[in-house]
Amino acid sequence: MDEQSKRKLAAIVFTDIVGFTELSSKNEPKALALLETQRQILKPLVKKYAGEWLKEMGDGLLLTFPTASAAVSCSIDIQKAAKDQKDLILRIGVHEGEITSTGEDIIGDDVNVASRIEPFSVPGGIAISGKIQQNISSLPEYKTKFIGQPNLKGVQQKVEVYCIISHGLPETDLKTVSAKLDTNRSSVFKKFIFPITGAIFTILGGIIWFLLPLISLSSADDISRYEKKIAVLYLDNKGMEGDSYFADGLTEEIISRLSRIKKISVTSRFDVAVYRDKIVDLDAIEEDLKVDFVLTGSIIRSESQVKIMVELVDIADRSVPWGQSYEESIDDLFSIQDEVAINIVNHLDIKISVSDQESVLMDPAANANSFDMLLQAKRDAFNVSQDQDMIDTMIDKLNDIVLLDSTYADALSTRSLYMLLKFWYGGFWNKSDSEVGQKLINSLISDCELALKYDRTNALALTTIPIGHMVHIWTIPKITGKIFTARKALVGINDLKDQYPDHYMTSFAIGMYHRLRSRMASLSRDTDYDVAVELLGKSADQSGKGVKNNISDPMVKLIYEESMKQLSYFQETYSDYSDALLYYSLLFNLYKNETQIERLASVIEKQMEVFALIGDYESSLDKAIYLEKTANQISGNDEKKNWYRYTSGLGVANAYIKLGEPEMGLDIIQEIDTTNISKKKAGMNAQFDFNLIYSLAYRGAGEHSKAIDFINRSIENTENIIEDVKGNEWHLYLTRGNKIYANTLLALLNIDIGNSNVAEKILENVEVDLQKQTRLMYQFSVETPFNLYSAYRHISKNDLSEKYFNIAKDQMLKTSDKLSKDHKIFFTENISTNNKIISLKKDNI
Template sequence: MRQLAAILFADMAGYTSLMQENELLARTKRKRLKEVLDSSVSRFNGKVLQYYGDGSLSIFSSANDSVDCAIAIQQQLQEDPKVDLRIGIHTGDVTIEDEAIYGDGVNMASRIESLAVPGAIFISEKVYDEIKNQDAISTVEMGFFELKNVKQPIHVFAIANNGIAVPSRNEIKGKTKQPGNRLAVLPFVNMSSDVDNEYFSDGITEELLNALTKVDGLQVTSRTSSFAFKGKNHDIRDIAMQLNVDKVLEGSVRKAGNKVRITTQLINAVDGYHIWSETYDRDLNDIFEVQDEISGIIANKLRENLNSNPKEESLVHPTTNNYTAYIHYLKGLHFWNKLTPADTYKAIEYFEKAISIEPDYAQAYAKTAMAYGYLGAKGQILPKQAFEIVHQYADKAMRIDPTVAESYSAKAGAYIFYDWKWKEAYEALQMALKLNPATMSTYEMLGFYHIVMGQKEEAVKILEKAAQIDPLSPLIIQSLGNAYIIAERYEEAIREAEKLLEMNPEMRSAMEMKAWGIGMGGDWQSSLKWFEEVHRLTNHPLKGLMGLGFAYAKLGEREKALDCIKRMEQRSKEEPNSVIDADMAAVWFALGEKDKTFEHLFICIEKHMGPVCYYLEYPPYKGIKDDPRYMEIRKKEFSIG
């Protein structure tokens, strides 16, 4: 029998050695442990499936019950004769046959229990998501751990209720696999008298970050997650725990006239030990040499951990020798990273200034191409116009310097969102990742590509990998959540949506993701409430209606669903360049009107409004592939590509 369960592993610490020292006391403690387990597990609606030596395995239908039971067990075992017990809990699919239990969830719970210290209760992130809003349960984040025979690092939390042991990270360090070299480059602090020089300190940080991604064996946390801590006074160890890194580079930049002082320090995250620090006083014209020197020293310090020999290599390859052009480029980068249409236009203005001063500035051409691609995908510029410019600028960048990753990312975006050239898109994405493995937009597009190809689980794997590199990136969290929905893993999609809502409680895209996860899980009534909130937050009577109309249709409220379509039609008349047909197609499909559905889908094809095959992988379109018109759509998209 297969079922979803909360799995509780409990193991008595020091039993073997106690048996050798005092067999009677050891047996007394084991008997007491069994009595407490039997009564507590039964009281909290669980079942003990196995006893083995000094340990046990129990299952519960509720994560809350499993944690409440674990707390009760540990608190009772503090009384004499005290029993030192480790507990680990995870939720997952299990198979139960003849009182035996199997499955990855069992192995995970066992690994988590092995991390714990006597008197502690460790839980997985899945369990934490279930109990985090319970006032009676306190938790402490322990961070990520690499466990034996587990591919991805696991996010672990400790129960911190009264009487429960909560160890420091150092106490459990020896129980995990030796981590690889993972580095976060925190935003360098602007120490200049002019606050407007912040673009310069941010730019220096990003340039160093990009240089360090070229070091073999080093995983560098992407910019988005690192910059989430900008201006915040967090303990280095807390930052490292959230970013799942073991080294942190931080520093400051003071710019005055033509002089710059850069102070840097490399810190071991576990104990806060300063591995290396240095201060550089230079002319601004030497800025690339300073960046190269810093990145080279850090690379060799980190190679020591990998048992690799130091190397003499240049990690910084400046694409301009013109300082004025470089300053315009850094200003453009400052606005580009704000990722709003208005700031993107401002970024293009500065990138173009850099190009006008230095006509062979490959990096500026590449960033301009990415900016136009963003505006085209967002509907801020007509797609035909936007993506022609993308190709023009990306091609120019490649001719000047074929090692700039952003050129290939920009080309891939044009191939995917407008040209529908799938082979070319995949090849461009692979090249972008080879040149810079920390470019998150590339992972997002690669996930998108695999979904269009019908390879849902491959998309999930790629985006889960991206989430390890950039755990605080809203872009990656949202893309991963959408991939989970498409793969019909709704609980995991809801978890990603909740992460986004913790960052921004009014993020409409996160609300939509949660609504789809809840609705596709079978609860359209609860889903409707989230879609209503999405519509309210648009502050516009004609926007944010697709999910609302779909939920109404699923709940049998046909007239309300038709009213949503009527309002979308009105918006289409008022805003002829807006992307509405895909939204209307979805609501018509929910109403069972396939002719209307395909009418709008074919309009999407005519307008090149994104790959329609991507929309049709969404679970709300279940059944549409049985219609022969689906193959007609697929042929159109793939014959164009």
């Protein structure tokens, strides 16, 4: 870079005089006088806020300021001063970013951003970028409003634009803005398809639009400009075999310290784990990891001593710019880590900020003993299951460590994680009135906040805080409470993303945020599904490398497992059945290899369900039989054993009915033992499924009165549940979807026996319930509208019949397009409803 060119972070301001071109053409002397007036009035203001008057471009100004708040404050004062001057009507745009200063000018993509957002301000107003909005959002004197995400000409990055609406500044009216907005960023109300009274709409609308800047999130990867790239290879354990966990922990601590420096790109431990316990092949490392430097070394640990040898290798010429051997008391372990980290930084020939240096030198614990205790606890927790007793045991161990060292950030954040697991796996997310659940949420948030007090870059605490807020949302009954808790989650995610943009936990947290938001009509956006799938898939890939390469950290395995669990079911509920089966298959292999029988049974159950949904009834039948076999292997948990036997029987019966053997289905379902099935467990959908399958079997066998009896039982079951789940949007969506489908089937059954009048009343109720659904229930997204088509056709309501036929056809094609080639054949040929739609479509009916 030229010696005269300097890069720096700055707040950039562009101003423009409204109507100046027209004034120049009519009265050039007056226009020139206006420019002089602008200089006389604005220059002292720019100087007041330590700004630089860099460039005049006709009537426009290019200014820079050292901070965002200085730029905004000066812009407000400029607009106030301009009000008193005739014809000095300004538009102002403000952005923050990295610029290159070349003498008296500046260049860079962020300069273009500032110039491109200026047209989004109204005359006398100020438009700011999302970066500026984030910087001033904690300052109560500033109020902003989200405008949109425009397609800015010549700008590669995505930019959110806001206007300042405090200090008497005018609000941007989009009708007067000629620049293009990105239509993919839709209103959070777009998914509200059910009617709301005007008063409620106004209240909720005001709340959500006020919070919209806070509940929006860009999930694009940050493009970081690193000065050096380094791979820290796992230290070779030369001591006792049982000390491998200690060598790994020490290596990961060095990786963690260096990762805190924003100018250094540190290769993920997942990627370097493949070289563990192998002869160092620098050629392979250079080709695979594309790094500038490699740190290698070994460790020998005795009862009270530790010997560490490290070498920093320059990949370019294979030289060793630094190497050191340490043999010290184990109590001096952290001093060794400090020296290693600082020597690496010094020999990479980069300058780091004071705050980065403080982060690098921050010891993880007060003493080596508590550090070792946590490493051992994590090692022992690698296979901790969803079992509450095992989680409680881990929490007890962590309590002992925190008692020994109350400022140990990693211990506090790890304890918060296991309290989160207790909350999640204990089902407290579905218990809005649970004091135990509320206490867990409060405690885990408190632990995270303490951890960040002692280590502001603690990755686990930064991850657990937003996820804790996310799962808490399910227990909050009021929409305002949900929105403000979602805001807290977003603030936490932004902190995590800022510190660790490429971390696997960042991908997971943002993916989970969008997954959760998609489930709530008051928060959801059209892009949530795609973003959640992309980032949860990325998280699974990232953490999967660690699992494959035997990373011993239980968090890695947990994120890998949860990424796939959350992603597979999420995709299933959006009818992405082929992709869901792919992740269910990966989970099946994971659990089978580790002989985790209960988890294996849960995955087999899901595979059974999805194979049925795509019409592969033979595979669904095979999985149902395999599920019963697996359930019989469960020991020590009769409730789960009985549950999986029960759902296995339902799966077998359903498969035979769909294969055209309803009598066989009836025989099987009549043999299912339901006496040991917990009513509470079965409450959500199992009683519904049981009665529905009975009804389908009797209908297939031509026994309509019995079919009506059992479908009425299903409807009664959903009506009882709706009241219990009304505070949980997702469970309400599922239960109401079941009810709608069952009622369409009931209408057809009544038509079959000649009760058209009864069918019409049922259809009226269905229409009311449909208005309350954000989308059709995924399991019945084709069958429900097709049943309505058939029912309305029989009672000669042709407009409604045609409407629902088109909906059914579109839903079938939409789902079919998502499937793999083989699955698409099953879906279109084996499912009778889809077959009928294709035939009717060919006949142009």
